[in-house]
Amino acid sequence: MTKGFWRNLPWPIVGLSPMDGVTDAPMRYISKKYGQPDVIYTEFVSVEGLWRIEKRGETTHKIWNELRFDLSEKPIVAQLFGSDPDSFYNATKIVAKMGFDGIDINMGCPSPGLEKRGGGAGLMRDHGLAHGVIEAVRKGVADMNMEIPVSVKTRIGSIGPDREWWKALAREELPVVAMHGRTFKQLYSGEADWEVLREASKIIKESGAMFLGNGDVKKILIDNKVKLTNERIVDFGSDFDGVLIGRKAIGNPWVMRKDGYEPDITEKLKVVVEHAREFEKNLPGNKFEIMRKHLTWYAHGFEGAGGLRRKLVVSNSADEVMVIIDNFLDIAVN
Numbered sequence: 001m002t003k004g005f006w007r008n009l010p011w012p013i014v015g016l017s018p019m020d021g022v023t024d025a026p027m028r029y030i031s032k033k034y035g036q037p038d039v040i041y042t043e044f045v046s047v048e049g050l051w052r053i054e055k056r057g058e059t060t061h062k063i064w065n066e067l068r069f070d071l072s073e074k075p076i077v078a079q080l081f082g083s084d085p086d087s088f089y090n091a092t093k094i095v096a097k098m099g100f101d102g103i104d105i106n107m108g109c110p111s112p113g114l115e116k117r118g119g120g121a122g123l124m125r126d127h128g129l130a131h132g133v134i135e136a137v138r139k140g141v142a143d144m145n146m147e148i149p150v151s152v153k154t155r156i157g158s159i160g161p162d163r164e165w166w167k168a169l170a171r172e173e174l175p176v177v178a179m180h181g182r183t184f185k186q187l188y189s190g191e192a193d194w195e196v197l198r199e200a201s202k203i204i205k206e207s208g209a210m211f212l213g214n215g216d217v218k219k220i221l222i223d224n225k226v227k228l229t230n231e232r233i234v235d236f237g238s239d240f241d242g243v244l245i246g247r248k249a250i251g252n253p254w255v256m257r258k259d260g261y262e263p264d265i266t267e268k269l270k271v272v273v274e275h276a277r278e279f280e281k282n283l284p285g286n287k288f289e290i291m292r293k294h295l296t297w298y299a300h301g302f303e304g305a306g307g308l309r310r311k312l313v314v315s316n317s318a319d320e321v322m323v324i325i326d327n328f329l330d331i332a333v334n
């Protein structure tokens with residue numbers, strides 16, 4: 001088993017979870033700079049799409065934006081999705097060349113279309129296919145004469161917690177398994193079940209894999225515990241090697257900090273301007289509307305945030321964002 005960079009990460013590991021349409025290059029750059037996560041994942045990228053687009057020589061296709069990264073983001077893991085082992089093999093050879101530290105296979109995405117075709121969460125139903133996909137990615141890496149660790153991110157099961165799935169994953173001798181404490185059926189409803197994650201972790205860690213819990217993490221506490229959105233506190237104990245944080249890191253990279261640091265409103269809003277500038281620099285040609293949702297996510301939890309959001313949501317450039325933020329801070333701070 002290739003453990004690669006995973007072996008050298010500090011305990012507990014805090015990572016930025018992959019989020020399609022959210023963890024783009026500017027967001028990842030800002031997340032790393034201010035949240036200092038130990039590891040970052042890209043948005044998931046379609047293996048069929050990637051291979052087809054590379055074959056056609058479409059070097060300006062937007063799929064390449066999803067895989068752009070700044071060296072400061074390292075270690076960074078490319079996440080792939082699909083259901084066809086041959087496409088995984090071909091796509092792996094493409095991303096292996098791009099300098100990623102790890103390759104992760106999505107086995108948890110609940111998109112109904114993808115699940116039906118056997119990809120994402122659908123791979124939890126077909127252990128044979130899941131095995132074939134893992135082998136295909138490993139072969140892709142080996143055929144490039146490289147040693148890149150191949151990991152899996154999944155859910156606790158399809159319909160309910162699924163021990164057979166956890167055992168199947170343990171047999172794959174993976175360096176790392178990240179698991180979201182909800183089932184496919186639940187989508188994002190209810191709560192992530194950290195008791196079930198603890199059970200799954202015991203089985204998976206026996207194989208030598210590291211285990212990252214995921215779902216509803218709201219804060220990293222300085223004594224190596226995490227607080228969930230329902231205010232529950234989970235002790236990492238020996239069961240968790242770390243966590244991935246998704247939604248709570250949107251507009252709040254500091255949530256990934258292990259030292260309890262929280263920015264004041266001035267620092268937070270200056271980062272909004274920096275994020276907008278990174279967007280213009282790193283994704284030139286992309287409509288600024290894509291950036292607007294990120295801007296509004298920062299404007300929460302302080303007096304006047306609602307009014308600020310209403311202004312940010314109609315902004316058209318980083319310069320405009322700067323004027324809006326400067327005006328707001330003039331009034332708020334003076």
Ligand SMILES: Cc1cc2nc3c(=O)[nH]c(=O)nc-3n(C[C@H](O)[C@H](O)[C@H](O)COP(=O)(O)O)c2cc1C
Binds near residue numbers: 019244247248
């Ligand atoms: C908008 C959005 C997009 C997501 N895209 C992906 C993805 O591309 N790959 C993946 O493995 N998980 C994806 N997820 C799931 C998250 O990585 C994470 O597992 C889930 O949100 C639970 O963690 P959280 O409660 O910290 O957000 C996505 C979640 C959201 C909200």
